[in-house]
Amino acid sequence: METDVYDLVIRGGMLVDPERATVTPGNIGIRNGRIARIAPDELRGDRLIGAAGRIVCPGFIDSHAHIDGVQSGAELAALQGITTTVGGNCGGGPVDLAAFFGALEERGFPIHQAQFIGHSLSLRRRVGLDDPYLAATSQQIADMAELAEAAFRAGAGGLSLGLEYAPGSSFAEILSLSKMAARYGRPVAIHTRVLSKGDLDSLDEAFRIAEQSGAAVLVSHFVYQYGGGYMAKALAMVDRARQKGLPVAIDSGMYASFATHIGTPVFSEKAMAEFGWRPGDLLAATGPHRGRRLNAPLYHELRRHQPDTLIIWRGGDEREIALPLLRDYAMVSSDAGSSASGAAHEGHPQCAGNFPRFFRKLVREEGLLPLAQAVAKCTIVPARFLGLAHKGRLREGADADLVVFDSARIGDRAGFPGIGDPVAPPEGIDSVIVAGQTVVRDGRIIPGALPGKPLRAGM
Ligand SMILES: [Zn+2]
Structure with a gap:
């Protein structure tokens, strides 16, 4: 007989x-990591x-991040x-996903980690293609396809393209890898190839x-790609593509200023x-110059000698943030990096503030x-897009990932x-539960909760 005492x-x-789309009073009983x-x-x-x-x-699913x-x-x-965080975005992240997932499982992790296989920074370099301005040869495409296939077999949730990081990528190259993703029923996340203003x-x-x-x-961090006066036009294009039946969605975040390496x-x-940018538009987010706007000598110095310095481009129009997020096919994403590790997007407030900012501004204030x-x-929007059948849902039988x-x-x-x-924790989030276990209590991380x-994917 079933006992009626729950774990939590x-x-x-x-x-x-x-x-x-309901809000009702009630109680939740959790057992064995499930609702x-x-x-x-x-x-x-x-x-x-x-x-x-x-x-x-349900706990938030961050469809675009670099926590890896x-x-x-x-x-x-x-x-x-x-x-749940989705990594391997913008064409980056680890290539050997069997090893990556295995190591993560062994040491434990505070939240669930899904992972894409990245083309532009990761697969290209792995096959010896270090020049971002060159197209891959047919041999290199075949080599990348083999590595991508191994990643899909190991559970890669999709393919990611970071076309601004490898502007030389040919269409044939990215199409052939995308076809492989389609064969495995996995999506392709694209940091689009915006090579000039309003492209x-x-x-x-x-x-x-x-x-x-x-x-x-999935068109990645939409406000970062199409802010600056082109938002309405860009969204109308996505609307039309979807009306034609194309399976296209977008993710977008709560800041107008993106971050990446100098x-x-x-x-x-x-x-x-x-793009008409000046060094003064760039803010150093890591390293000895952290918090400083660049000038011309510092721009050249960092480009040459500290290329991994994270830079926040301080432009963008805050008023364009809400527009993409109001589309019904849009999911909220943070573009958060790993913080304090030298990896992408460290030092940007999106790492600590994105989702609470969404609820504060778009829901409560505006x-x-x-x-x-x-x-x-x-x-539920990212869960459906990513094929996470037990996540993003508040129903009996779903995974007990809750906020x-x-x-x-x-x-x-x-x-x-x-x-x-940039890493100040938010307020108003009391508890976060992952697989039935509390990882955040009274707004604080519980050390050792993994x-x-x-x-x-596919397992
Ligand atoms: Zn990106």
């Missing part, structure tokens, strides 16, 4: 079900989380309510990939001239999205280097 009970919260019962009546549990006056919803198995980045993610051909290229490969396409083609002299719809963009937060207080505190603290699993 969340009592008295307002439960947000993103599939039915075992959702009921209006009181449940008994070995452990109890009181959620009176709080929102309880790094503990410090995962802790910042958990603090903002993320229970919307880059978006057409992403649509052609969807059309000719058969893979679903040594990449994104900040080449040619690109700076094309009233642009009802709560259940906002939660859907962080949960408990105060909708009146949830908000970001992280700021840009030199102005604020219930997160590698999420191998």
Whole structure:
């Protein structure tokens, strides 16, 4: 006979079900890492989380990040309510995913980690193609395809392209790898090839990939690609592509200023001239010059001698942030890096502030999205796109990845280097539960709580 004492009970919260877009009072009983019962009546549990006056919803799925198995980045993610992070984005990340997932499983992780196989920085370099301005040879394409296939067999959740990091990539090269993703039923995430101001051909290229490969396409960090006066046009193009039946979606975040390394083609002299950027538009986010705007000598110095310095481009129009996120096919993403490891996107407030900022600004302050719809963009929308059948849902049988937060207080505190603290934790997020275990309590990480699993696609 089934006992009615659960491992963990969340009592008295307002439960947000993103599939039915409802908000109802209730209690959740968790057993063996799953949601075992959702009921209006009181449940008994070995452990109890009181959620009176709080929102309880599925944990956030961050469809675009660069945490890639790094503990410090995962802790910042958990603090903002993320229970599943997707890595290997923008064409980067580890290539040997069997080893990556195995090591992660062995040492444990605060949250779940899904992983794409990255083309532009990772596969290309692995086959000896170090020049980002060259196209791959047919032999190199075959070699990359073999590595990509091994990654898909090991559970890569998709392919990622970072076309601005390898502007020389040929269409044949990326199409052939995208076809491989389609054969495995996995999506292709594309950091599009925006090579000049307002370059919307880059978006057409992403649509052609969807059309000719058969893979679903996720256009990455949309506001970073199409901010600056082109947002309405770019979104209308995505609308039309979807009306034509193309499986295209977008992810986007809560900041207008993106971050990447100074040594990449994104900040080449040619690109700076094309986009009309000056060194003073660039803010150092890591290293000895952290918090400083660049000048011409420092720009050249860092390009030449410290190419891994993370730079935040301080442009963008804050008013364009909401537009992409209001589309029903949009999912919220952070573009967060691993923090304190020298890897991508460290030192940007998105690592600590993105999701709470979404709920603070777009839901509470600006009233642009009802709560259940906002939660859907962080949960069920990415879960469906990524094929995560048991995540992003508040129903019996779903994985017990949950967030408990105060909708009146949830908000970001992280700021840009030199102005604020880029890793300041948010407020208003009380508890975060991963696979039935609490990893954040009273807004703090519980040291040693490592219930997160590698999420191998197709297994
Ligand atoms: Zn990117």
